[in-house]
Amino acid sequence: MTERKLSHFSLGQICRSGQCFRMGPLMPGQPPNPASAESAEEEQPWSRYRIIAGSRYLEAEQQGENCVFYCEESEFDDFWKGYFHLDKDYGEYIRQICPEDSYLVQAAAAGYGIRILHQDLWEMIVSFLISQQNNIVRIRRCIENLCERYGETRCTDTGVIYHAFPVPEALAGLKEDALMACNLGYRSKYVVRAARNVAEGIFDLSGVCSLSYEDARQELMKLYGVGEKVADCICLFALRHFQAFPVDTHIRQALLKHYPDGFPGRYRNIQGVLQQYIFYDTLWNGC
């Protein structure tokens, strides 16, 4: 068990973030999204979460100012610290926001605690292929279906059973429409083809990791079903390219309303983080 006091960290807000598709409350019957309970602003009774990343499992809990991570110190240092980007003070990003930009100042304040997770590349490719023209509830269900059916079953030392994210090889041999059984709809063939390309070595995951933002984006868009928005999401959440600024319907609306002349260029190097503040502002407060 590892305890950390973190001023720029709020687990509740992490768990509301859409890039954590596999994150959810432990206790049955609780709303999967704490934000849906508008009133409970202070103490949230369901503040304990399970986080499954790749084949790893973690339980974590917000205790006032502190976050408790139920794992060995070494596993925290070797993996979860980097996963949650805890070696970074997000105040450094927030302080770069122009004080006169009241919209962004307000969005960043509301999104205080949000962090860009460092997630697995293959997992992000699949997750965001599934995300297109889809809603968050169904996206989560799709991914759970995939993991249950094709992911390796694991057990923690405390006896919790869970499913790892399926490796490309587990999906590569399927028919293109096989994943419609997992509720993916027309996205089934996108995922199967991506799995095949990775498993056959046509698409080199580790190679993409060493590319610049622009090159990685171009490379990702070679995958069938990956367009600009999905490529940017993958760049942001798997490759940590903070120049990536995924524009979806929500962001497009917000840009039209608050930045009719385009998003300020001065934010180029951190606009991925700011995108998240804007995105969650649209989710929580509407456009």
Next chain:
DNA sequence: GCGCAGGTAGAGT
């Protein structure tokens, strides 16, 4: 019943 949900590929101007 119809439009939409964290888009994209492909066809048609």
Next chain:
DNA sequence: ACTCTACCTGCG
């Protein structure tokens, strides 16, 4: 280069 549409599915 731009605009339009089909695409799975479930929910309001």
